[in-house]
Amino acid sequence: MSKKVSTGVKRRDFLAGAATLAAATPLAVSSASSSRKSDITARNTKHDYDVIVVGGGFAGATAARELGLQGYKILILEARSRLGGRCYTSKFAGQDIEYGGAWVHWLQPHVWAEMQRYGLGVVEDPFTGLEMTKIMKNDGTVKNIDPDKFLTNIRDAFEKFNHDVWEMFPRPYQPLHNPKVKELDKLSVRDRIKTLDITEDQRVQLNSFMTLYGGDTTDKFGLAGMLKIYACGAWNYDAFADAETHYRIETGTMGLITKMIEDSGAKLRLATPIYRIEQETDDIKVVTEDDEIISAAAVVITVPLNTYKNLEFAPALTKEKQAFVNEGQLSKGAKIYIHLKQNIGRVFAFCDENHPFNWVQTHDYGDELGTILSITVARSSIMDLNDDDAVENAIQSLFPGVEVLGSAAWDWNSDPYAMGAWPAYRVGQLSRIPDMQTPQGRLFFGGAFTANGWHEFIDGAVESGLRTGKEVKEFLG
Ligand SMILES: Cc1cc2nc3c(=O)[nH]c(=O)nc-3n(C[C@H](O)[C@H](O)[C@H](O)COP(=O)(O)OP(=O)(O)OC[C@H]3O[C@@H](n4cnc5c(N)ncnc54)[C@H](O)[C@@H]3O)c2cc1C
Incomplete structure (x- = not known):
């Protein structure tokens, strides 16, 4: 069985690995500074940048694009050696797959508008014709x-x-x-x-x-x-x-985010995790894991809620924000694709909370291909997705007699730059979302979990990027 599972390595080890990968691997967007913007200097020359955007997921890409189009000098600092955050387009068994956010819809107006803007169509995974x-x-x-x-x-x-x-x-x-x-x-x-x-x-x-x-x-x-x-x-x-x-983006989520980043004219630095944000009256600084200090007039932070606990803020976050951070985001999910030898057709299964495979659906099937199942796991802690035997037993308990040819998984919970999956609210968090949306001095808060609408989704991330872009523009004038 071929496998690919996030290892849950310790943070510092992971960072070292990520940096090496960044140096060795040609990246789809190694630096997004477009010629249109390459000569831009910060409007206020005492800062290195007008705005630093922390995080290169959909929230960060949207904020950077909105502000970049206004002519601000933008720097995106992304911890990983790739863009997309909790969206991760990849390949498995010759198929395009998404380890994270995938499905989009016109009822999700913000992400849909982005797809229209860049002329991107869809591929279908219909939830009908189930056998x-x-x-x-x-x-x-x-x-x-x-x-x-x-x-x-x-x-x-x-x-x-x-x-x-x-x-x-x-x-x-x-x-x-x-x-x-x-x-x-x-x-x-x-x-x-x-x-x-x-x-x-x-x-x-x-x-x-x-x-x-x-x-x-x-x-x-x-x-x-x-x-x-x-x-x-x-x-x-x-x-x-x-x-x-039902609908995925034809280019994968990576196709859309790449277009947004290119449009932003921002300077992009991958494999550059930050650990501290400090601000004074007329200045805000971000400190990278390599202790590089970069200044700006404003910072938009879009990191996942559960990763806030690894960051230092000076002055400290308000007590309302800190309380939210201490509670953290609920979901602890993962995604696994399993390639079966047999063609079992278009299937769907729900498994209750004691079982890891809560949502099982056919990704693709055929007599030659067999079946590729796309499975969303709600509670990744109840099964080791690296354990081939456990994966095989779990899927055979649903579909007796099937033979597993391979699997590929991503455990977002043990990923140090996610520390959780989709942004689900705990009891009592929805009514306190304004606490997280409110800017603090020169620091502006984005990320899907701060959205008013589809907060568990890509759409929420884009919505939050539009909001923070507007807030920063009004702040900087
Ligand atoms: C398994 C799974 C399935 C999902 N399915 C769907 C779906 O079908 N449809 C849908 O719409 N949504 C789905 N979602 C949700 C969707 O993926 C997220 O809501 C959305 O991608 C969040 O975007 P974001 O920009 O807010 O956060 P992120 O994408 O997490 O971006 C934050 C960025 O910050 C970076 N970062 C973290 N720490 C640091 C640091 N210290 N320094 C610098 N950078 C840092 C991260 O690396 C990351 O790139 C799914 C999510 C998962 C995990």
Whole structure:
């Protein structure tokens, strides 16, 4: 079995490795300074740059592009030797795959607008025409369910789960518009599931789905954040499901982010992690792991919430922000692709929270190819994705008799520059998001987790980049 799994190496070791890789590997975008902007000097010459953007994921790329187009001198500092952050286009068994964020939709207006802007189309992974659907309960029992029944089950359960979503989130992009949301935010997803009049099969399907969205058990997953995402999906199950898992960007996520960075005219430094941000009245400085100090008039920080605990801030973050950082983001997920020898067709399975493979779907299949399964793991800690036997046993427990030809995984939880997967809110976090959105002096806060709308998604990252770009522009004048 060929494998590729993030190793969870210690931070310093990883940094050394990343830097070596950066030096040795030709990068798609080694420096994004375009000739259009190469002669730009900082508007205020006492700083090295007008703006430093920390992080080269979608939030950072959007902020850099927005500010770069305004003529500011921008530096992007990215810890890894590649762009994209929690989006990572790669190859497995000859196929284009995404280890992280993948699916996009026109109901996700910010990322969709970016695709239109750069003329990028889509490839489809339709959630229809399923030939085999299954659920696995917490006790390991597997049940085949007729595909039509499977889809009716989840639609009905979802609609019951979201029964008050119109009332709670009449304006999804103003999530706190209804004051009742603060009360709702005291509840977990599990609190809501317990109240529903649904069958046992539906409960398994719904809890598996929600475990996936939370990236952890549903007792920790905030109900309000989940309902808000559903509201962004037009308060409608079919529209929401289509937005979730139907369309990928034809060039991969890397294709889009590369275009955005090129457009920014920013200087890009890969393999340059920072560990400190310090500001005074008229200046803000970023300190890299190599103790290089770089100054700017403003900094946009877009690193994942769980990685904040590795950074120093002087002055310290406000106590509200620090409380949020201490709680951290909930989801602890991973992605694994498994190549099966057999062609098992277009399948879908939900596994409940005790099982690692919560969301299993066919990526591609054929008599010669066999089947490639794309599996999203909510709780990566419950299985070692490096353990070939464990992977094989887990997939055989769902599809008895299959033979595994290979697998490839990325565990975002043990990745030092993610320390978690998609940005899911814990109970009580949605109503405190303004605490994280508010700038602090010359420091501006982006990242999908700060978005008003699709905060678990690429769209949220782009939304936050647009917001921080606007905030910095207003601040700098
Ligand atoms: C398995 C998985 C599946 C997903 N599926 C989907 C999906 O289908 N559709 C969808 O829309 N979304 C999906 N998401 C969510 C989506 O990928 C994220 O919400 C989005 O990419 C976050 O973008 P960001 O810019 O906020 O953060 P990131 O992409 O994490 O970018 C932050 C950047 O900061 C860098 N950084 C961290 N620390 C430092 C430091 N000290 N110094 C310098 N740089 C640093 C990181 O390396 C990273 O590049 C998925 C995520 C995962 C993990």
